Amino acid sequence: DQNCAEALLIKDGYVIEGAASNVFAVIDGVLCTPPKGHDILPGITRDVILDIARKSNIPCREDKIPFSALQTASEIWVTSSTREIIPIVELDSKPVSDGKPGPVWHTMNQLFQAYKQSLL
Secondary structure, eight states: OOOOSOOEEEETTEEEEETTBEEEEEETTEEEEOOOBTTBOOOHHHHHHHHHHHHTTOOEEEOOEEHHHHHTOSEEEEEETTTEEEEEOEETTEESTTSSOOHHHHHHHHHHHHHHHHTO
């Protein structure tokens, strides 16, 4: 109804996942994603992104993300096998940071594309 690309699911004030994706956010310079568990569907792309980030020394952690932290995150992305890594540039009709894909997304997208090419 809101002409959005994805709906984010919130439970008890925490971001859980997207309707058909996993959620990542860059908060205080750290790439964060909710931990796997009974609330979150496992994602192949999610796992690959975390592996690439760790191997590339990009600070990352699996932890609960309060929705209030998401509202002030410098970057937000959703990931899925079919859509790969999608930067979220607007959240609730407000720009995320400057309203453009951020530098960590650009780096991770390049690393992810290189990873895919290495599989050919």
